[in-house]
Amino acid sequence: MSKSIDSNTWLQEFTPLVNGQKVDWDEVKLNLMKGETCTVGLDYKYSWLIGTDEGFLALECKSGTERGLIFDPPLGQECEMAEGTTSLNWRITSDSSDIGLFELQFALPKYPELSKSPLIPGRLISNWSDGFIPLLNDRQVEWPEARLISMMRRIYTLTLSYENNLLIGDPSGFVALDYVPGAEGRDLVFDPPLRQLCAMEEGTTSLSWQITISPTDISLFALQFSLPKLPDVSKSPVIPGRLIRDWSDGFTPLINGQPVSWSALKLDLMVGDTCTLTLEYKNSGLIGEPDAFLALQYAPGSEERGLVFDPPLGLPRAMAVGTTSLNWLVTSEQADAGHFALQFALPKIPELEASPSLQGRLIEHWSDAFVPLVNGQRMEWPDVKPDLMVGQTCTLTLSYEDSILIGDPGGFLALEYTPGAEGQGLVFDPPLGQPCAMADGTTSLSWVITSDQADSGTFELQFSLPKFPEFSSSPSFPVKVISHDELVFVFDTFPFKFPEGANPCHGATHTLYLSLEPDSPLVGRRVKLIWEGEPPDILGVEVTPGLEVIHQLDQRGLSWKLDFNKTSKNTEFFLKLEIQDFDWVSSDLRMSLGHNLVTATKKLIQDGHGSKYVISATSVFLDQPAPGVFIAITWPEGADFTHTQADGTATWPLGTQTLNFRVVNSYDGTFIDL
Numbered sequence: 199m200s201k202s203i204d205s206n207t208w209l210q211e212f213t214p215l216v217n218g219q220k221v222d223w224d225e226v227k228l229n230l231m232k233g234e235t236c237t238v239g240l241d242y243k244y245s246w247l248i249g250t251d252e253g254f255l256a257l258e259c260k261s262g263t264e265r266g267l268i269f270d271p272p273l274g275q276e277c278e279m280a281e282g283t284t285s286l287n288w289r290i291t292s293d294s295s296d297i298g299l300f301e302l303q304f305a306l307p308k309y310p311e312l313s314k315s316p317l318i319p320g321r322l323i324s325n326w327s328d329g330f331i332p333l334l335n336d337r338q339v340e341w342p343e344a345r346l347i348s349m350m351r352r353i354y355t356l357t358l359s360y361e362n363n364l365l366i367g368d369p370s371g372f373v374a375l376d377y378v379p380g381a382e383g384r385d386l387v388f389d390p391p392l393r394q395l396c397a398m399e400e401g402t403t404s405l406s407w408q409i410t411i412s413p414t415d416i417s418l419f420a421l422q423f424s425l426p427k428l429p430d431v432s433k434s435p436v437i438p439g440r441l442i443r444d445w446s447d448g449f450t451p452l453i454n455g456q457p458v459s460w461s462a463l464k465l466d467l468m469v470g471d472t473c474t475l476t477l478e479y480k481n482s483g484l485i486g487e488p489d490a491f492l493a494l495q496y497a498p499g500s501e502e503r504g505l506v507f508d509p510p511l512g513l514p515r516a517m518a519v520g521t522t523s524l525n526w527l528v529t530s531e532q533a534d535a536g537h538f539a540l541q542f543a544l545p546k547i548p549e550l551e552a553s554p555s556l557q558g559r560l561i562e563h564w565s566d567a568f569v570p571l572v573n574g575q576r577m578e579w580p581d582v583k584p585d586l587m588v589g590q591t592c593t594l595t596l597s598y599e600d601s602i603l604i605g606d607p608g609g610f611l612a613l614e615y616t617p618g619a620e621g622q623g624l625v626f627d628p629p630l631g632q633p634c635a636m637a638d639g640t641t642s643l644s645w646v647i648t649s650d651q652a653d654s655g656t657f658e659l660q661f662s663l664p665k666f667p668e669f670s671s672s673p674s675f676p677v678k679v680i681s682h683d684e685l686v687f688v689f690d691t692f693p694f695k696f697p698e699g700a701n702p703c704h705g706a707t708h709t710l711y712l713s714l715e716p717d718s719p720l721v722g723r724r725v726k727l728i729w730e731g732e733p734p735d736i737l738g739v740e741v742t743p744g745l746e747v748i749h750q751l752d753q754r755g756l757s758w759k760l761d762f763n764k765t766s767k768n769t770e771f772f773l774k775l776e777i778q779d780f781d782w783v784s785s786d787l788r789m790s791l792g793h794n795l796v797t798a799t800k801k802l803i804q805d806g807h808g809s810k811y812v813i814s815a816t817s818v819f820l821d822q823p824a825p826g827v828f829i830a831i832t833w834p835e836g837a838d839f840t841h842t843q844a845d846g847t848a849t850w851p852l853g854t855q856t857l858n859f860r861v862v863n864s865y866d867g868t869f870i871d872l
Contacts, residue, residue, distance in 0.1 A: 215239040228320035239287030249281035252308040263300035333357035346439035354409040367400035370427035383419025413441035448482030464600040465558040466567030480522035489546040490517040497539035497555040504533040565672035571595035582675035597642040608665035609636035616674040621657030654681035699788030701864040705819030713755035731771030738764035768792040793824030794865035800872035809852035
């Protein structure tokens with residue numbers, strides 16, 4: 199040997215290598231995760247032993263620390279520092295090893311008297327599968343099954359359990375969570391933040407990250423744990439993630455093959471019938487995912503009603519590659535009428551909420567699934583009573599939103615008279631008995647009833663499904679055509695009807711009474727008196743109660759006081775009755791205001807122009823001359839008329855004929871012959 203060998207040789211001529219990287223002797227250490235491999239070696243680029251007979255190295259393990267590790271080349275084997283080489287490496291495999299500490303050192307076997315290299319401490323730690331357990335919202339999962347799938351806004355807790363792990367309390371025992379490069383997510387907030395080093399402190403058994411998810415769109419991401427202070431140790435298995443806004447992202451429900459929006463998911467099923475529920479997922483990113491299984495189930499709190507499902511409720515069914523939908527057949531032969539609620543679920547992803555509920559109803563008659571409307575007002579079948587005044591129109595509507603008959607070849611409705619209860623003079627559009635299609639895209643059908651030429655009275659209508667003659671018609675409902683004759687007016691003591699009128703008197707207070715025929719359908723209706731013509735306050739008329747008051751009709755009737763004590767002008771005005779619940783206004787009640795009740799006298803006088811008759815009229819209510827009073831004059835060969843003047847008198851020449859004078863009291867129909 200041309201050079202000496204001593205204890206400094208290791209430090210001067212050899213540099214440790216860990217996984218091919220040079221490390222100083224005072225910093226060299228091995229951290230190996232069970233199941234993984236690493237390399238340890240020496241760089242001897244500047245050693246004079248290269249190519250010499252003594253240039254051999256061996257790797258040894260301190261006795262009792264072997265841990266079942268496998269070394270290649272084997273421990274103790276002399277390995278030549280051959281000419282042209284600069285390093286030697288040993289591959290360490292830990293597949294069947296026991297976790298714990300071990301110590302390695304190198305030797306120059308041709309120099310047994312020389313001390314061995316400084317010790318290289320090593321540590322075999324549990325792998326991710328053995329020493330770390332992931333939990334999703336406190337639910338333990340295996341690493342291959344760990345995945346985050348979130349629908350709608352929610353908060354997840356991702357926990358890493360490490361009970362009895364060798365790294366607890368160790369200076370290098372830190373864990374960090376981060377996105378897998380290239381698989382970064384959005385709409386997620388982490389606490390503690392990503393990449394923050396979290397210590398596996400003494401006395402702890404787990405670390406947790408709270409993840410707030412607010413998905414705004416469908417997106418993918420992937421997470422991974424690491425041990426940042428052990429850079430030679432591999433990262434954890436990947437935890438894939440998928441964000442879904444809600445069930446509308448990729449899932450479409452169908453009822454008997456007809457797509458239905460999640461917001462309008464309803465089912466009316468007649469007892470004894472069957473239907474098919476389908477969930478289509480052709481655009482879902484979950485197809486083929488290990489946990490992508492669907493199940494149909496009752497919504498919490500729903501009654502079961504005896505329905506039979508095929509496949510059964512709760513059975514997980516795979517969203518397999520190559521499929522686009524799953525079907526469930528619902529049979530109701532032994533079911534009870536009433537409400538129920540169903541929903542879809544992803545049972546192998548319990549963190550996801552079940553779908554919106556499908557609100558169902560088992561009905562005993564097809565009409566239970568239809569909602570009648572009268573002039574746009576929804577009603578229950580027993581309350582359908584579309585009364586109308588003669589001359590009015592009425593719109594009957596039958597709503598069938600979400601009906602399974604929409605678009606069906608048999609989906610036709612017809613309106614018809616109930617046999618034996620037909621009406622007269624009514625006009626229907628569409629005509630009675632005409633089948634009307636429940637076409638795709640529609641939710642209702644309407645019929646307009648016109649009563650211009652109708653006879654008053656009661657008749658009955660009903661709806662039918664003309665393409666299903668085996669089904670009975672809907673409940674029949676009465677319709678009453680109401681004429682003006684239902685309204686009985688009395689002016690003081692004198693009855694009158696439309697279009698008749700009355701003749702109020704200056705100086706009098708009259709009463710207008712309104713009563714109803716017995717059992718009138720107008721009982722309970724809201725009414726209001728309307729005045730047309732010169733306003734009452736201009737004429738000096740006081741109306742009590744006021745014209746602005748809305749009254750409710752009852753069998754006792756209504757009355758208004760009409761005070762004409764301050765009037766003087768002869769005029770006409772009109773009163774009408776508005777029935778607000780029918781949006782109907784009556785025809786005119788003519789009111790002719792004047793001196794309509796008088797006393798009268800006749801005198802024959804002579805003046806410079808000859809003889810003439812003077813007729814004088816005096817108001818009964820005012821006891822003063824009454825102008826404008828009508829006087830009829832007749833004689834054997836003819837007739838004529840005149841009116842009293844401002845002074846309450848009228849004159850007529852004597853002539854050669856026998857004259858008859860009649861003063862007509864239009865208030866009460868009496869007359870005075872003079």
